[in-house]
Amino acid sequence: MEQALDITLTVNGVEVSRRVAARTHLVDFLREELDLTGTHAGCEQGVCGACTVRVNGDIVRGCLMLAVQADGCRVDTVEGLSDSKELAALQQAFHEKNALQCGFCTPGMLMAAQDLIKQKRPFTREQIRAHLSGNYCRCTGYQAIVDAIEEVLDGQG
Amino acid sequence: MKPRSLDEALEVLERHGEGARVLAGGQSLIPSLNMRLSSPELLVDISSIGSLKGITLDQDVVRIGALVTHAELERSAEIARHVPLLAEAVRHVAHPAIRNRGTLGGSLALADPAAEYPACALALEATIFISGKRGERGVKAAHFFKGLFETDLKPGEIVTAVEVPAQLDGERSVFLELARRQGDYAIVGLAAFRGAETRFAFFNVGPKPVLAKNAALKKSLAEAKEALKADLLVTGDLYTDAATKQHLAGVLLERAWNKLSTSH
Numbered sequence A: 001m002e003q004a005l006d007i008t009l010t011v012n013g014v015e016v017s018r019r020v021a022a023r024t025h026l027v028d029f030l031r032e033e034l035d036l037t038g039t040h041a042g043c044e045q046g047v048c049g050a051c052t053v054r055v056n057g058d059i060v061r062g063c064l065m066l067a068v069q070a071d072g073c074r075v076d077t078v079e080g081l082s083d084s085k086e087l088a089a090l091q092q093a094f095h096e097k098n099a100l101q102c103g104f105c106t107p108g109m110l111m112a113a114q115d116l117i118k119q120k121r122p123f124t125r126e127q128i129r130a131h132l133s134g135n136y137c138r139c140t141g142y143q144a145i146v147d148a149i150e151e152v153l154d155g156q157g
Numbered sequence B: 001m002k003p004r005s006l007d008e009a010l011e012v013l014e015r016h017g018e019g020a021r022v023l024a025g026g027q028s029l030i031p032s033l034n035m036r037l038s039s040p041e042l043l044v045d046i047s048s049i050g051s052l053k054g055i056t057l058d059q060d061v062v063r064i065g066a067l068v069t070h071a072e073l074e075r076s077a078e079i080a081r082h083v084p085l086l087a088e089a090v091r092h093v094a095h096p097a098i099r100n101r102g103t104l105g106g107s108l109a110l111a112d113p114a115a116e117y118p119a120c121a122l123a124l125e126a127t128i129f130i131s132g133k134r135g136e137r138g139v140k141a142a143h144f145f146k147g148l149f150e151t152d153l154k155p156g157e158i159v160t161a162v163e164v165p166a167q168l169d170g171e172r173s174v175f176l177e178l179a180r181r182q183g184d185y186a187i188v189g190l191a192a193f194r195g196a197e198t199r200f201a202f203f204n205v206g207p208k209p210v211l212a213k214n215a216a217l218k219k220s221l222a223e224a225k226e227a228l229k230a231d232l233l234v235t236g237d238l239y240t241d242a243a244t245k246q247h248l249a250g251v252l253l254e255r256a257w258n259k260l261s262t263s264h
């Protein structure tokens, strides 16, 4: 028997209310209940970073948070930040630098990278790598990803 | 289940006994649920309890609430100034998205042998405050960590805060860790402190962090390294054997020794 709870949260600027099973993960709630499938689920143990979303402005693991823990919170996903054009420069740079191949890791990478870019200050390649250390990419070897992020950071001057 | 006060949380824990588990940041508990390693009947989400939050400096003691996150420790000016050992250590704890939710109290309560904070608590002679239905008690780090994922916490108890002495002028501390990649759990690590007394707290060399008591008393590095063998009684794990760990512990001791001895 699993308990269900009513939650209300703001997802990509829109208020949503739902009844959810207490053990539903935030990433599954976003994907299955709200059809926001841009956020991926890979390892479900917090290791790969594919499920990265923003909660109240800070990036978190969607697989290590329960939907009920997001009650009353502001949640932003890759879809929301794409629509608002916040990710536009980064998406362009990822495209130009071939920073994605299969694309599985990309939403998480964009969310983690934007977390640096929105701070509007310079970062070294080492700092970029450290910030992305929790995001795995099996295809690109990271070089192109760091290049793309560096380009956007440089462009901010 | 999301209690608003400590009393309410303790009440619920008592009522549900073994079936209830405290949920703080969830960064260790949720993965274990995901892997079906544990399946408590009830999760008691303590994250709304205001009295478990915040960092305060009083006299020469820094009090850190159990719910203070890794990210808050990382950003805190008080921690950078008065507990530089923790400020250094937090950079080795997991990755940014995990640091935004994982808590100090959760890490101490979990007592993972590869975790950074338990060793810092030992090196700093921190006091861990615990509340239960029968009141509050303070336990020294040396008595709190009992073994592999095992602490002095009794069922129904909650870690509320940690107190550490502020680092004084002339005192030094160094945090060192060897890991495969940034943010991974340590292969071997060392939290070192030198004041009136020297303390070398090694972690991931066995089931719980250990103070290298004899090495700390030696006058020369060579003697200290020799003493380290008997101090640690290293055990290997799935990834690294005991001999390698013992060697790496010696390497860290040497680096820490040199850092503690050079004047700024």
Ligand SMILES: Cc1cc2nc3c(=O)[nH]c(=O)nc-3n(C[C@H](O)[C@H](O)[C@H](O)COP(=O)(O)OP(=O)(O)OC[C@H]3O[C@@H](n4cnc5c(N)ncnc54)[C@H](O)[C@@H]3O)c2cc1C
Binding pocket: A045, A046, A047, B021, B022, B023, B024, B025, B026, B027, B028, B029, B030, B031, B066, B092, B093, B094, B095, B098, B101, B102, B103, B104, B105, B106, B107, B109, B110, B114, B115, B116, B117, B153, B157, B158, B159, B160, B183, B184, B185, B186
């Ligand atoms: C990919 C990954 C990498 C990580 N790397 C590291 C690392 O390098 N170093 C490191 O130290 N940690 C690491 N962690 C773990 C992380 O630091 C956790 O945040 C921390 O161990 C637990 O804190 P929490 O608040 O998330 O606790 P939770 O997951 O909520 O709880 C953990 C346990 O502690 C109990 N508990 C929590 N708070 C209290 C309390 N106040 N009183 C009593 N019991 C309590 C819970 O019941 C549970 O048993 C990593 C985690 C992940 C997913």
Ligand code: FES
Binding pocket: A040, A041, A042, A043, A044, A045, A046, A047, A048, A049, A050, A051, A052, A061, A062, A063, A064
């Ligand atoms: S699915 Fe969340 S980190 Fe891998």
Ligand code: FES
Binding pocket: A099, A100, A101, A102, A103, A104, A105, A106, A136, A137, A138, A139, A140
């Ligand atoms: S592009 Fe395939 S995992 Fe990164």
